[in-house]
Amino acid sequence: MTDLNDIAVFVKVAQFGSFTQAARALSMPVSTVSRKVTSLEDQLGITLIQRTTRKLSLTAQGRAYYDQCSEPLSRLVDAENALTQTQRKPEGLLKVSVPVTLGQEPFYAFLSTFLRKYPGIHVDLFITNLFVDLIAENVDVAIRFGELSDSTLVAKRIGRSVRYLVASPEYLKGRLAPAKPEDLASHQCILLNGRNNEVEWHLVNGRKSVKLRVAGPVSSRDFQSVSAFTYRGHGIGLLPSGYCEEQIRRRELVRILPEWSSPEILVHTVYPTRRFVPSKLQVFLEQLSEWETPLWLPLR
Incomplete structure (x- = not known):
């Protein structure tokens, strides 16, 4: 049976197209790299690499052999790394992307507790409503609300x-509160991503469902400002429960048509497809799944 170390050296030479660069990557002398490739060729009885004074190139048999060996060898390396990671303390830079709706105190408190528990981890936080390309931007994990597009990412439901x-009581003072969804058309509404200060709201009540156009004096691209203008009495807002439940309890906001709400929106963590999850990401996902947060509801 051929020597696995010789195969690994050959694969590295094929990847770099150079004995010198392969030797540097493997931290061994060039003469050793050349000898191992020659030994492998002798064992197989074929020429894998054509050598000249200027360059080297794979033979047809060498290319076919590389294609067969590189993937299994990569899996062996991954398996070895996974065994090492189980013994390693969670540490290193963790890049996290979250929507603007999470850019508030409860999530910051969660991150603060997490960093104190794992001082070896450093967090690079992206707060944006854009769907960051996790692989291109080298982001470890994202929290996303709503439907997910098909992709190679791993997705895990964490809430709804x-x-x-x-x-606000100020807005309702002297006004007749809506008795049915259609009454919203005659009210000022605070809009998210409205066009020409109009937007369509989708509301549900059990199996009942209605979509209607509403308008208002302010349209914004994030819930923080929608919440602020609603709180200040400029109109009716359609806000995530995490933005308004405490204010409803304190009677700073009044829930309108309490039997109606938006359809449920699922919350996911997504991260690049990996055979083995790094320990820094694994502990983050574990802590996030255990977090009792007001920013979303638990799964039923």
Whole structure:
């Protein structure tokens, strides 16, 4: 049977196209690299690499052999790394992407507790509503709300979110509160991503469902400002429960049409497809799944 170390050296030479660069990557003398490739060729009885004074190139048999060996060898390396990671303390840079809706105190408190528990981990936080390309941007994990597009990413459900219709007592003073969804058309509404200060709201009540156009004085691209203008009495807002439940309890906001809400929106963690999850990411996912957060509801 051929020597696995010789195969690994050959694969590295084929990847770099150079004995010198392969030797540097493997931290061994060039003469040793050349000898191992020659030994492998002798064992197989074929020429794998054509050598000249200027360059080297794979033979047809060498290319076929490389194609057969590189993937299994990569899996062996991954398996070895995984065994090492189980013994290693969680550490290193963890890049996390979250939507703007999480850019508030409860999530910051969670991260603060997490960093104190794992001082070897450093977090690079991206707060954006854009769907960051995790692989291209080398991001470890993202938290995403709503439907996910098909991709090679690993997705795990961690919660669900609903949006409530709310208004301030100041706004409702002297106004007749809506008795049915259609009444919203005659009210000022605070909009998320509205065009020409109009937007369509989708509301559900059990099996009942309605979609209607509403309008208002302010349209914004994030829930923080929608919440701020709703709180200040400029109109009715459709806000995630995490943005308004505490204010409803304190009677700073009033829930309108309490039997109606938005359809449930699923919350996921997504991360690049990996055979073995790095320990820094594994502990983050574990802590996130155990977090009792007001920013989304638990899975049923």
